[in-house]
Amino acid sequence: MSRQPELQEQVYSEIKDINVYDPESLTEAKLLNHCLNETLRLTPSLYFFPRKATADTWLKLDDTRKIMIPKGTTIRLDIWNANRNEFFWGKDVSGYPADAYVPARWDVLASEGISRRNLTHFGFGLGARVCPGQFLGQLEVGLVVGAFIKVFQFKAVNKATGARAGVTTKPDDGTLIDLELR
Ligand code: HEM
Incomplete structure (x- = not known):
């Protein structure tokens, strides 16, 4: 968001009058939620x-093929690439290329009646082990980021920052930003 000053100002104008950070007022902050999503x-x-x-498991593919995963096999579900899969997230579905940062795509998806649950979005996992703290997490992040944008204007120090893979994803430069009080 910091690389997109206009977007930052749009979020600011949306939240500047929110004084109570409860679930209702944060739900109203549509652009902020789109940015976080x-x-x-x-x-x-x-x-x-x-x-x-934990057992021999057959997976059906889109076509007629099947894959057998033998009991005891460890697999890694590739969340990074699933979340930017062109078939699920690309122009035909969301109006924008899958690998571009475009919060407005969430308006397009909502207008088509498509929710995150219909897509391969594993930000909070899916299925039996889905994150039980999802709604609390979203509320906390909305509260912190919302309050931050309300108080500061900020700019990224570096033109581009890659993602560093650790146990979790982190910004390569540790999030270096110039802050200014509004
Ligand atoms: C934005 C904040 C959060 C994000 C992005 C997040 C993400 C995730 C993800 C992706 C998983 C699934 C891991 C997997 O399937 O292997 C997960 C699981 C879990 N999360 Fe969160 N989480 C967040 C906040 C929270 C909060 C606030 C709590 C508790 C208060 C929480 C508690 C848990 C627990 C207990 C699990 C394990 C569920 C299980 O394995 O059955 N999370 N989280």
């Missing part, structure tokens, strides 16, 4: 999930 999609905190097959 888009950020989690492109830079998921957990960029792969390890899994171990």
Whole structure:
């Protein structure tokens, strides 16, 4: 967001009058939520999930083929690439290329009646082990980022910052930004 000053100002004008950071007022902050969704999609905190097959498991592919995962095999679910898969997230579905940071795609998806649950978005995992703290997490992040934008204007120090793979995804430069009080 810091590399897009206009976007930062749009989020600011949306939240500047929010004084109570409760779930209702944060739900109203649509652009802020779109930015957070888009950020989690492109830079998921957990960029792969390890899994171990507890039984011989057949997976059906899109065509007629099947893959057998033998019991005991450890596999890694590739969240990083699933979240930027052109088939699920690309122009035909969301109006924008899958690997571009475009918060507005969430408006397009909503207008088509498509929610994150319909897509391969694993920001909070999916299925039986989905994150039980998802809504608390979203509330906390909305609260912190919202309050931050309300108080500061900020600019990234570096033109581009890659993602560093650790246990979780982190910005390569540790998030170097210039801050100015509004
Ligand atoms: C933005 C914040 C958060 C993100 C991005 C996040 C992400 C995730 C992801 C991706 C998983 C699934 C891991 C997997 O399938 O292997 C997970 C699981 C989990 N999360 Fe979160 N989480 C967040 C906040 C929280 C909070 C606030 C709590 C608790 C208060 C929490 C508690 C858990 C627990 C207990 C699991 C394990 C669930 C299980 O294995 O059955 N998370 N989280």
